[in-house]
Structure formats: structure tokens, C-alpha cells
Amino acid sequence: MDTATRFSRLIGPLRRAVLRTRRADKDLPDLPEAQIELLRLLAGSGRLTPREAAARLRVAPSTVSNLVRTMSAAGLVERTPSSTDLRTVHLSASAAALGMLDRYDHISTTALRRALGxxxxxxxxxxxxxxxxxxxxxxxxxxxxxxx
Structure with a gap:
């Protein structure tokens, strides 16, 4: 089996194993990976329009709209109307979402350190x-x- 095939077969199971470590904290919601990707983008980029977020994530704008609708209702994404164009909103990760990402990262990093050790x-x-x-x-x- 060549390197690309072996690596391809490892990526999914490795990712899922790391994601399972997050379940150790019963207070953390089990967010879909698409929501976590959007939160990471917003956490690293600050305020973005939905169209900018879709372009950076390489997904359809409707996908971001659906994510934002769900995540806004859960208090994870904040929508701020543009001061110059009332048809435009800017998205940002809420303080609760940023705290959750920190906890996800801490749990995952701790588990990876143990496994590597x-x-x-x-x-x-x-x-x-x-x-x-x-x-x-x-x-x-x-x-x-x-x-x-």
C-alpha cells in the first residue's frame, strides 16, 4: 500500500479519535465539525460577513447561513448589522464560543500529549x-x- 493510501486511511480515524476526547467533558456540547470550523475561523479572523466566511471555508453561502442560524440561536455566533449597509451583517464568535473552543483545545491537547507520551x-x-x-x-x- 502506498503512502497516500495509508495516510488517507488514517486521517479519518485519527480525527474521530481526537474528537471523541472532547466527550470527556460532559459540560461541552457535541458540536458538529462544521460549526467548530466556523467558530475557529471567526475566532482567528474577527468579524467576517457570511460571504467572506463561506469563501474562506470553501462552502456555499447557504451552508454558512444555515450554520449561523443554528449557532446564533445557541448563542455561539453574534450577528452585527453593518453600519454602512443594512443588508450586510458581520459575524463574530461569542465569548461563550471562544471559551468552549479553549476547553475543546485543552482537552484534545491533553489527550494527545498522553497518547504521544x-x-x-x-x-x-x-x-x-x-x-x-x-x-x-x-x-x-x-x-x-x-x-x-
């Missing part, structure tokens, strides 16, 4: 050395997704 030193070093290459791989995949 259970590996042999050689395996930990191999993963650490692979991180820059994984960053490059992400950039290459994103460029491919843009049709570049």
Missing part, C-alpha cells in the same frame, strides 16, 4: 519531525482544492 521515543520523534511536512501537505492540498 505512551509512544516510544523513536515514534514521538518521528511524529515531531513530520509536523513541518504535514504543514506543507496541508498547503499543497489547499492549493489543489483551489485549482492552482
Amino acid at each position: 505512551s509512544l516510544s521515543p523513536r515514534s514521538r520523534e518521528a511524529i515531531e519531525r513530520a509536523l513541518p511536512a504535514l504543514d506543507e501537505l496541508l498547503v499543497a492540498l489547499e492549493a489543489e482544492g483551489k485549482g492552482e
Whole structure:
């Protein structure tokens, strides 16, 4: 089996294993990954219009509209009307959402640290050395997704 096939088969199970660690905190809601991606985008970018968010997430504007409707009702996303164009709103992550993301990250990072600590030193070093290459791989995949 080639590297791409092996890696492709590992990505999903690894992601789901990390997501399962969040269930350790019973006070955290089990948000769909699409909502978490939107929150991460808003947390890192500040205020965005729904169209800007859709473009950055590479999803349809209607997808962002549906996410925002659900997340606004849950108090996770705040919608602020534009001061210059009443047809436009700006989205931002609420303080509650930012706190939730911090807790998600803390739980996931703690679980990953424990799991990495259970590996042999050689395996930990191999993963650490692979991180820059994984960053490059992400950039290459994103460029491919843009049709570049």
C-alpha cells in the first residue's frame, strides 16, 4: 500500500479519535465539525460577513447561513448589522464560543500529549519531525482544492 493510501486511511480515524476526547467533558456540547470550523475561523479572523466566511471555508453561502442560524440561536455566533449597509451583517464568535473552543483545545491537547507520551521515543520523534511536512501537505492540498 502506498503512502497516500495509508495516510488517507488514517486521517479519518485519527480525527474521530481526537474528537471523541472532547466527550470527556460532559459540560461541552457535541458540536458538529462544521460549526467548530466556523467558530475557529471567526475566532482567528474577527468579524467576517457570511460571504467572506463561506469563501474562506470553501462552502456555499447557504451552508454558512444555515450554520449561523443554528449557532446564533445557541448563542455561539453574534450577528452585527453593518453600519454602512443594512443588508450586510458581520459575524463574530461569542465569548461563550471562544471559551468552549479553549476547553475543546485543552482537552484534545491533553489527550494527545498522553497518547504521544505512551509512544516510544523513536515514534514521538518521528511524529515531531513530520509536523513541518504535514504543514506543507496541508498547503499543497489547499492549493489543489483551489485549482492552482
